[in-house]
Amino acid sequence: MSKTPAAGLGSVSVAAGLRVPASASRAPAAGLGSVSVAAGSGVTVSASKASAAASKAATDSPSAPAPAPLLEAENLSKRFGAVEALCSVSFSINAGEVVGLVGDNGAGKSTFVNIVSGVLHPTSGHVRFDGNLLDLANPAAARDAGIETVYQGLALVEMFDIASNFYLGREVLRTGIRRPLGVLNRRLMRNRSKASIEQIAAKFPDLAAAVETMSGGQRQIVAIAKAAFWGGRLLLLDEPTAALGVQESASVLELIRGLAADSNRAMIMIAHNLQHIWSVCTRILVLRRGSLAADLQREETTPEEVVAYITGVR
Amino acid sequence: MNSEPLPKPAASFLALLRRALTFTSAKARLVVLVALCLGFAFSSPYFLTSKNLVNVVLNAAVVGILACPSTLLLVARQVDLSVGSAVGFAATALTVVAEKGLGLTAAVFAAIGAAMAVALINAVAITRLRVNSLIATLGTMAAFRGAAKLIGGGRSISVDGFGFLGQFRFTIPGTEFRLPFAVLLLLAVAALFAFLMRYTRYGLHMYAMGANPKAARLAGVALELNVVKAFLLSGAAVALASLIRVSEIGATGPSTGMGLEFLAITGVILGGASLGGGRGTIGGTIVAILILAVLDNGLTLMRITSYWQEVVRGALLVAAVAFDQLRLRRGKPEVRFEL
Ligand SMILES: Nc1ncnc2c1ncn2[C@@H]1O[C@H](COP(=O)(O)OP(=O)(O)OP(=O)(O)O)[C@@H](O)[C@H]1O
Ligand SMILES: [Mg+2]
Numbered sequence: 001m002s003k004t005p006a007a008g009l010g011s012v013s014v015a016a017g018l019r020v021p022a023s024a025s026r027a028p029a030a031g032l033g034s035v036s037v038a039a040g041s042g043v044t045v046s047a048s049k050a051s052a053a054a055s056k057a058a059t060d061s062p063s064a065p066a067p068a069p070l071l072e073a074e075n076l077s078k079r080f081g082a083v084e085a086l087c088s089v090s091f092s093i094n095a096g097e098v099v100g101l102v103g104d105n106g107a108g109k110s111t112f113v114n115i116v117s118g119v120l121h122p123t124s125g126h127v128r129f130d131g132n133l134l135d136l137a138n139p140a141a142a143r144d145a146g147i148e149t150v151y152q153g154l155a156l157v158e159m160f161d162i163a164s165n166f167y168l169g170r171e172v173l174r175t176g177i178r179r180p181l182g183v184l185n186r187r188l189m190r191n192r193s194k195a196s197i198e199q200i201a202a203k204f205p206d207l208a209a210a211v212e213t214m215s216g217g218q219r220q221i222v223a224i225a226k227a228a229f230w231g232g233r234l235l236l237l238d239e240p241t242a243a244l245g246v247q248e249s250a251s252v253l254e255l256i257r258g259l260a261a262d263s264n265r266a267m268i269m270i271a272h273n274l275q276h277i278w279s280v281c282t283r284i285l286v287l288r289r290g291s292l293a294a295d296l297q298r299e300e301t302t303p304e305e306v307v308a309y310i311t312g313v314r
Numbered sequence: 315m316n317s318e319p320l321p322k323p324a325a326s327f328l329a330l331l332r333r334a335l336t337f338t339s340a341k342a343r344l345v346v347l348v349a350l351c352l353g354f355a356f357s358s359p360y361f362l363t364s365k366n367l368v369n370v371v372l373n374a375a376v377v378g379i380l381a382c383p384s385t386l387l388l389v390a391r392q393v394d395l396s397v398g399s400a401v402g403f404a405a406t407a408l409t410v411v412a413e414k415g416l417g418l419t420a421a422v423f424a425a426i427g428a429a430m431a432v433a434l435i436n437a438v439a440i441t442r443l444r445v446n447s448l449i450a451t452l453g454t455m456a457a458f459r460g461a462a463k464l465i466g467g468g469r470s471i472s473v474d475g476f477g478f479l480g481q482f483r484f485t486i487p488g489t490e491f492r493l494p495f496a497v498l499l500l501l502a503v504a505a506l507f508a509f510l511m512r513y514t515r516y517g518l519h520m521y522a523m524g525a526n527p528k529a530a531r532l533a534g535v536a537l538e539l540n541v542v543k544a545f546l547l548s549g550a551a552v553a554l555a556s557l558i559r560v561s562e563i564g565a566t567g568p569s570t571g572m573g574l575e576f577l578a579i580t581g582v583i584l585g586g587a588s589l590g591g592g593r594g595t596i597g598g599t600i601v602a603i604l605i606l607a608v609l610d611n612g613l614t615l616m617r618i619t620s621y622w623q624e625v626v627r628g629a630l631l632v633a634a635v636a637f638d639q640l641r642l643r644r645g646k647p648e649v650r651f652e653l
Pocket of ligand 1: 105107109110152
């Protein structure tokens with residue numbers, strides 16, 4: 001059966017302990033407890049800047065043993081008829097890394113995300129997750145392995161409320177004789193998702209409202225909160241800030257930064273806005289016409305260089 | 315500039331309309347039902363007699379039983395237009411087998427088998443051959459009307475000793491109200507579907523499939539399997555409806571069950587289900603079916619020709635969709651799934 005969601009977002013902080021030096025361990029523990037994104041009209045984001053710093057300290061720490069990669073893509077290719085959307089892309093990502101995936105329209109970014117999340121079958125190549133070959137048969141398999149995806153276009157059921165969206169496909173059933181009938185445990189699902197979303201977005205207008213009544217930013221927050229709620233170890237975010245205004249982008253980025261503070265989790269974020277990439281990611285992968293054009297550490301590159309790779313000047 | 319507000323004659327009408335529309339259509343349907351009953355009660359002394367009321371609900375029973383799976387299907391953006399022909403085919407299978415002297419039990423099984431065969435063909439055409447449900451069931455609607463005439467030779471065939479389902483009456487203690495067994499069957503079917511749609515994972519998934527099929531698929535909802543299940547439920551309802559129909563009338567003919575699909579779908583849409591999927595409830599459908607039955611009965615009592623009744627039904631179907639569209643444009647959708 002499906003796994004239970006991380007107890008609210010509190011679980012995010014639990015992860016901190018292991019490789020983090022003692023001095024820094026308190027900060028990520030504060031992690032999401034202190035992130036609060038106002039999803040209403042206002043912004044008032046108050047994430048602990050310390051948490052991001054602490055997680056960096058964790059990955060930079062010389063005493064940390066070299067971790068096995070969390071995700072390894074090996075020679076991934078995907079053809080759509082004559083279009084070669086991905087050609088032999090290989091790279092690996094470690095736990096704790098926050099990777100920005102950039103490239104022009106049609107470069108193959110969504111195709112990559114959709115392969116890893118089990119929506120698309122690669123024409124060739126495979127994906128290892130946590131050392132095991134990933135069964136790329138369906139979205140549920142990837143989800144069960146610990147990969148949560150926020151799709152481009154979101155894939156929320158707009159007519160449903162937040163709780164139904166959180167649990168769609170992973171419903172909790174009543175126990176006893178009602179279980180074989182498939183009777184939903186509504187109260188449990190409602191309460192758990194309410195607790196979780198309230199922790200992230202303190203001022204959500206109406207938790208029982210249908211998603212279709214929410215703004216674009218609020219919808220993004222719901223979709224990202226859902227991914228965090230299930231405690232995925234790899235988050236794939238396909239253009240989470242596309243079509244958002246300045247304030248809503250800031251809220252969403254703040255939320256993503258809070259999630260990125262967890263050193264046990266890796267994240268791949270797609271965006272066209274390099275400022276957004278810079279504010280969240282520590283490493284940048286550039287796709288150009290389906291091929292990996294560059295793999296850069298943020299500290300060692302500039303937006304100008306990344307643009308040059310995207311456009312093919314370099 | 316003059317800051318005095320201009321008189322807006324249209325505003326008051328719009329405000330009125332807005333109020334009428336925010337008045338949820340669940341309540342609106344009940345008001346219509348009660349108003350119709352009151353109107354007919356005043357215009358015909360016969361309307362409120364227990365015998366007539368029993369007639370009204372009896373007429374609603376067969377359509378209502380078929381409308382329950384139709385609601386489930388429309389919520390997931392599917393439609394079954396073949397139910398009328400399937401009832402005719404299953405009922406004819408029953409009378410033909412009984413006529414051959416194979417016994418009533420064999421005849422009942424023949425009807426059930428015939429109904430499930432139609433359902434299975436629909437399910438395969440839609441999920442395997444990927445034919446849109448509107449087209450697939452339009453095809454089976456025509457094909458099985460023909461098949462019914464083929465196996466029955468286009469004759470009227472009567473059957474003896476099969477009156478229980480349609481003719482048995484429960485006398486409600488202390489009243490002269492003799493409730494037909496078929497009405498109890500309708501209540502049971504409605505309760506089953508309401509439970510399924512409101513409280514189970516299957517129901518949630520059907521709403522999700524209608525509201526956003528892509529999101530439902532990404533969430534791991536088994537779209538095809540759920541559609542197959544819904545069509546099999548529709549087949550079971552057809553089987554039950556055909557047994558009740560034969561039992562009521564005691565015979566079948568080439569037009570048995572004709573037009574039932576129209577009545578069922580009119581009821582579903584009048585009951586608040588949206589053609590776009592994701593919206594609709596069993597409660598709404600049942601009230602709408604009662605409205606249609608009362609309307610039919612009342613117009614008959616007022617000696618208005620059945621030709622006019624058909625005109626009224628058709629107009630009502632179009633009006634219901636128009637009202638739905640108007641309400642959607644005003645925002646505030648009525649039914650959505652909520653945990
Ligand atoms: N289902 C599909 N069928 C056919 N071609 C497709 C399909 N999906 C993607 N493609 C093609 O594959 C290429 C890569 O598309 P992809 O969606 O991965 O681009 P992207 O980098 O995400 O672009 P954007 O920034 O616009 O989202 C494009 O040329 C696109 O037209
Ligand atoms: Mg894309």
